[in-house]
C-alpha cells in the first residue's frame with residue numbers, strides 16, 4: 001500500500017477535529033452516541049469538503065492550475081468551501097452551479113457573495129453540460145484550469161476521508177458503527193475504505209440524502225481510491241451500506257430530518273442542517289429505535305457541517 005503521506009496535500013483544515021460523546025442523546029437513544037466534529041474544520045463555516053480539498057487543491061497546484069472550477073446545487077456547501085479554500089491559496093474559483101434550489105442571496109449564496117466569488121448558474125439537470133461549460137470557459141480564459149467534480153467526490157477527494165478514518169482510529173476509541181450523510185458519495189467512499197484499512201471491525205453506513213444509485217457510485221469511488229493507494233482489494237457494491245433518508249427530495253427538508261435537527265438542538269446545543277446532517281442523523285435515530293444498536297455499542301456520527309444551508313431553507317417544526 002502507498003502511504004497517505006505520499007500524496008500531495010495542502011493543510012487547510014484544523015486537525016484533528018474534536019471527537020466527543022453526546023451524553024443526553026445517548027441516554028435518549030439507549031446507546032453510546034459519539035460525534036466527530038467535522039463541522040469544525042476551520043474554514044468557511046467548516047464541513048467535510050475541506051478534508052477533500054486538501055488533496056484536490058494540492059493536485060491542482062501541482063498541475064499548475066490558476067482557475068479552479070467546481071459545481072453543485074445553488075446552496076452547495078462544497079462550492080462555497082471550494083471558493084473559500086481556493087481564494088485562500090491565491091487561485092481563482094469559478095462556480096458553475098445548477099440553477100436548482102435557493103439561488104437568492106441567502107445561505108451559501110450570501111457567503112459566496114461576501115467572498116466576491118464568480119458564481120454562474122446553468123439551467124440544466126446534467127452535470128455533463130456543466131463540465132462541458134467549464135472546459136469552454138477554461139479554454140477561453142487561456143489559463144491553466146482544474147475541474148473539481150460535484151462534491152469533490154472522486155478518488156483524490158476520498159483520500160481526505162480515508163485520512164479522517166485513520167484520525168478516528170488513532171483516537172483509540174473502538175467504534176462499532178460510523179454513520180455519515182451521503183450526497184455525492186466521496187465522503188462515504190473514504191469512510192468505508194478507511195474502515196476496511198484502519199477499523200476492520202467497524203460497520204459504516206451512508207445515509208442517502210439524494211436518490212442516486214449510491215451502491216454503484218460509492219463502490220466505484222472506493223475502487224478508484226484503492227487503485228490510487230495501490231491496494232490489492234476487491235470492492236463490490238455489496239461493500240456499501242446505505243439507508244435512504246432522502247424523504248421528499250434532495251435539498252427539500254423532511255419531517256424526520258427536522259425532528260432530528262430539533263433533538264440535537266434541544267439536547268446538545270448543536271445545529272444540524274436540513275439538507276445533509278439532519279436527514280443523516282434522522283437515519284441514526286431510526287436505526288436506534290429499530291434496535292440496530294446494542295446499549296454497549298459506540299456509534300459515531302460524522303457531523304459533516306452544512307451550517308450555511310440552515311439559513312437558506314425553511315424549516316417547519318410544527
Ligand SMILES: *Cc1c(COP(=O)(O)O)cnc(C)c1O
Nearest residue numbers: 077183184185187276304305306
Ligand atoms: C457534501 C456534504 C455531505 C455529503 O458528502 P458527499 O461526499 O457529497 O457524499 C454531507 N454533509 C454536508 C454538510 C455536506 O456539505
